[in-house]
Amino acid sequence: MRGPVVAVTGAASGVGALLTERLAASDEIRRVVAIDERRGECEAARWHILDVRDPAIADKLRGADVVVHLALDLDLESDAAARTAYNVRGTQTVLTAAAAAGVHRVVLCTSTMVYGALPDNELPLSEDAELRATAEATGVGDLLEVERLARRAPRAHPGLNVTVVRPAVLVGGTDTALTRYFESPRLLVAAGSRPAWQFCHVEDLCGALEYAVLEKVDGELAVGCDGWLEQEEVEELSGIRRMELPSAVALGAAARLHRIGLTPSPAGDLAYTMYPWVVSGSRLHDAGWRPKWTNEEVLAELLAEVSGRHTVVGRRLGRKDATAAGAAGATVALLGAAAVVRRARKARRRI
Numbered sequence: 001m002r003g004p005v006v007a008v009t010g011a012a013s014g015v016g017a018l019l020t021e022r023l024a025a026s027d028e029i030r031r032v033v034a035i036d037e038r039r040g041e042c043e044a045a046r047w048h049i050l051d052v053r054d055p056a057i058a059d060k061l062r063g064a065d066v067v068v069h070l071a072l073d074l075d076l077e078s079d080a081a082a083r084t085a086y087n088v089r090g091t092q093t094v095l096t097a098a099a100a101a102g103v104h105r106v107v108l109c110t111s112t113m114v115y116g117a118l119p120d121n122e123l124p125l126s127e128d129a130e131l132r133a134t135a136e137a138t139g140v141g142d143l144l145e146v147e148r149l150a151r152r153a154p155r156a157h158p159g160l161n162v163t164v165v166r167p168a169v170l171v172g173g174t175d176t177a178l179t180r181y182f183e184s185p186r187l188l189v190a191a192g193s194r195p196a197w198q199f200c201h202v203e204d205l206c207g208a209l210e211y212a213v214l215e216k217v218d219g220e221l222a223v224g225c226d227g228w229l230e231q232e233e234v235e236e237l238s239g240i241r242r243m244e245l246p247s248a249v250a251l252g253a254a255a256r257l258h259r260i261g262l263t264p265s266p267a268g269d270l271a272y273t274m275y276p277w278v279v280s281g282s283r284l285h286d287a288g289w290r291p292k293w294t295n296e297e298v299l300a301e302l303l304a305e306v307s308g309r310h311t312v313v314g315r316r317l318g319r320k321d322a323t324a325a326g327a328a329g330a331t332v333a334l335l336g337a338a339a340v341v342r343r344a345r346k347a348r349r350r351i
Contacts, residue, residue, distance in 0.1 A: 006213055007033040007064040009052050010071030012040035019206045020045050052090040058097035066213050068107040069094045074139040076264040087142040091149050099157035107212045108150050110143040112166045112222055117275040124280040127222050136268025138177050163212045168224030171302045172202030177269040183309040186243035190250050195231040196276035199298035200224040204291045217287035222279035225295040
């Protein structure tokens with residue numbers, strides 16, 4: 001059978017598992033090599049069990065034409081220093097190992113968050129727009145470093161092509177600060193801000209990654225639904241009312257709660273709910289790719305996924321605490337989140 005041999009890291013779960021199954025079922029792919037720290041469920045793939053930071057990965061990549069590196073830790077609950085060490089070292093090792101093994105293309109996945117959420121962003125941003133994000137939001141510093149490694153790799157390893165795929169707000173079995181935003185009793189809106197929401201379903205991300213694997217498109221690619229939703233549309237579709245606060249109050253409260261360890265999300269995450277970071281996906285569109293999901297459909301799926309979950313300022317609460325928070329009002333829930341969590345902790349200690 002003709003077609004590329006494709007290695008996928010992080011193949012046992014999440015997007016990696018979905019992509020592995022998709023590629024293994026494709027008539028255009030000769031073979032799939034799956035790499036993770038545990039074996040996944042795809043029986044058609046050839047599995048190698050190891051940490052992507054292990055230099056021995058070079059031996060496992062020999063014979064592969066393309067590597068899709070999806071072994072990234074962006075868990076909100078992960079220790080920040082350990083998460084960064086894993087993400088940066090893992091990406092460095094995979095790029096070096098791929099070059100040593102004779103792989104000609106590596107596909108990396110970051111996020112459109114790397115463009116930054118800023119009040120003067122154009123709607124939509126060009127894919128060539130400057131990456132103006134800072135390291136103040138969860139995992140964004142790691143993604144910016146992955147982007148830097150992607151730009152440097154072809155110079156350090158001549159003949160190695162690196163494609164970067166940047167999805168919008170990813171939905172479909174994901175848990176991020178941005179998906180948790182829709183688990184709150186009210187949608188926090190900073191006064192004077194102009195949020196714009198662009199989503200990406202994991203199925204569409206896998207389709208875009210497959211396009212990159214098959215060399216139908218390369219370079220730096222944004223992937224997501226066409227267009228975007230204004231905050232008012234999100235509120236109407238979700239049925240969740242807004243809570244509007246001065247930006248200084250919202251950012252200050254979030255920063256304090258994160259600093260004392262009561263919320264997993266730093267204040268920088270709030271910027272992505274305040275300002276636009278919608279990106280044009282023109283390169284994929286020019287190559288013939290089209291999203292199968294609309295923003296409205298992805299939002300509906302997200303709301304179904306988070307139904308029954310209760311979050312205040314990024315912290316998941318038990319049902320009793322969440323009911324009390326909702327009854328007290330969203331503003332009280334935000335500014336009193338520390339007290340809510342402390343009460344929950346005391347209650348657990350008494351049990």
